[in-house]
Amino acid sequence: MKKRTRVTHPPQVRVPQDNRPLVAPIYQSVKFTFDDVAATLGQFKGERDGFYYSRVSNPTLRQLELTLAELQGRDGCLLTGSGVAAISMPLLALLRGGDHVVHFAELYGPTRALIGRLLHRYGVNSTMLSIDDLDGLERVLASTPTRLVVFESPTNPVLKVADLERLTSLARRHGALTLLDNTLAGLHNHGEFDVDLYVHSLTKYASGHGDVMGGAIIGRADLVAALRDDVSILGPTLDPHAAYLVQRGLKTYFVRWDAQCANALRVAQHLATHPRVSRVRYPGLPGDPGHALARRQMQGFGTIVTFDLADGLEAGNRFAEALQLFAIAASLGSTESLVVPPALEQPRGMTAEQRAWSDIGPGTVRLSIGLEDIDDLIADLDAALARPG
Ligand SMILES: Cc1ncc(COP(=O)(O)O)c(C=O)c1O
Numbered sequence: 553m554k555k556r557t558r559v560t561h562p563p564q565v566r567v568p569q570d571n572r573p574l575v576a577p578i579y580q581s582v583k584f585t586f587d588d589v590a591a592t593l594g595q596f597k598g599e600r601d602g603f604y605y606s607r608v609s610n611p612t613l614r615q616l617e618l619t620l621a622e623l624q625g626r627d628g629c630l631l632t633g634s635g636v637a638a639i640s641m642p643l644l645a646l647l648r649g650g651d652h653v654v655h656f657a658e659l660y661g662p663t664r665a666l667i668g669r670l671l672h673r674y675g676v677n678s679t680m681l682s683i684d685d686l687d688g689l690e691r692v693l694a695s696t697p698t699r700l701v702v703f704e705s706p707t708n709p710v711l712k713v714a715d716l717e718r719l720t721s722l723a724r725r726h727g728a729l730t731l732l733d734n735t736l737a738g739l740h741n742h743g744e745f746d747v748d749l750y751v752h753s754l755t756k757y758a759s760g761h762g763d764v765m766g767g768a769i770i771g772r773a774d775l776v777a778a779l780r781d782d783v784s785i786l787g788p789t790l791d792p793h794a795a796y797l798v799q800r801g802l803k804t805y806f807v808r809w810d811a812q813c814a815n816a817l818r819v820a821q822h823l824a825t826h827p828r829v830s831r832v833r834y835p836g837l838p839g840d841p842g843h844a845l846a847r848r849q850m851q852g853f854g855t856i857v858t859f860d861l862a863d864g865l866e867a868g869n870r871f872a873e874a875l876q877l878f879a880i881a882a883s884l885g886s887t888e889s890l891v892v893p894p895a896l897e898q899p900r901g902m903t904a905e906q907r908a909w910s911d912i913g914p915g916t917v918r919l920s921i922g923l924e925d926i927d928d929l930i931a932d933l934d935a936a937l938a939r940p941g
Contacts (some may be wrong), residue, residue: 625743628776635753639766
């Protein structure tokens with residue numbers, strides 16, 4: 553073989569069958585080949601195992617899919633390049649013009665925009681409610697045939713806890729599918745509820761280090777398999793290297809989750825005693841409106857603490873700027889602590905009633921609690937709160 557050919561056809565290194573790497577290799581290959589056409593066709597038709605093109609499937613992604621499905625207590629999983637893609641793909645694949653969707657004012661902003669704005673262009677109708685109003689949900693489901701109910705628990709940023717038992721049984725009774733964005737609850741929570749599809753931003757707790765984006769759609773294998781064909785045409789797949797990084801992050805998932813939840817509880821308890829703080833929302837606090845439900849539904853109360861500064865928006869912005877350890881940044885669930893100041897938290901494109909449902913006030917600050925020493929975090933919060941508002 554001439555050198556010009558060799559660089560395109562490098563030598564194959566085969567690992568013997570009885571000699572395995574402890575960490576699975578990254579299959580950073582777009583294409584997979586068989587020796588003959590019959591085998592290739594067999595793989596196409598699903599008559600045999602194997603891989604052909606990484607937009608459709610890839611062994612590195614497959615390992616992550618199997619891990620995440622097991623964590624969530626289901627047997628089907630499909631990976632996407634971001635959390636938002638994991639939300640939009642099932643909506644595009646499941647909905648048709650004329651279908652009706654119920655969603656909530658407390659949802660992540662892009663999810664609301666996708667349902668209320670983008671899908672409207674394709675003739676999908678929607679009703680927005682508050683996640684507190686399950687009586688309203690029952691009325692809507694009884695009066696309007698509904699294909700899908702899209703919800704979150706706990707919600708972002710105010711951490712309202714949805715009654716999963718009631719919500720899912722209402723949807724089931726009225727023939728609607730449920731899609732739960734389970735990102736804030738973590739990958740191990742809510743598997744015992746009758747949810748059809750879970751979606752996660754893997755950008756958050758799964759990868760855990762703020763250096764990779766990804767998303768997952770998890771559900772019963774038959775439902776996920778039915779989505780897979782449509783999703784592979786839409787083409788939002790995760791890159792194998794990103795899948796490897798998420799798989800790597802998962803090794804420390806439970807250790808990080810436990811430590812960050814413990815830090816978050818301490819922060820919430822501390823803020824609740826501060827005179828400048830008018831309200832703290834953290835489901836782990838016994839006085840929180842979501843505490844009883846969260847105790848029943850979740851293992852660990854999460855790592856987000858949201859509170860209101862009594863003196864409002866400008867004071868909240870200055871507080872965020874005064875923090876030294878908490879960066880002003882989006883996202884959550886990584887090892888470092890972050891703050892979202894009120895100016896960046898205000899809901900946009902909502903009616904006055906919907907804004908009231910969202911429960912975001914002029915002084916609402918969201919903290920994402922990391923793995924730092926708790927004494928350093930509390931000292932930083934105290935110093936920023938000690939600055940005049
Ligand atoms: C609840 C929730 N869902 C989905 C997303 C979107 O995830 P990604 O940024 O990976 O697209 C986010 C991001 O902040 C989120 O908070």
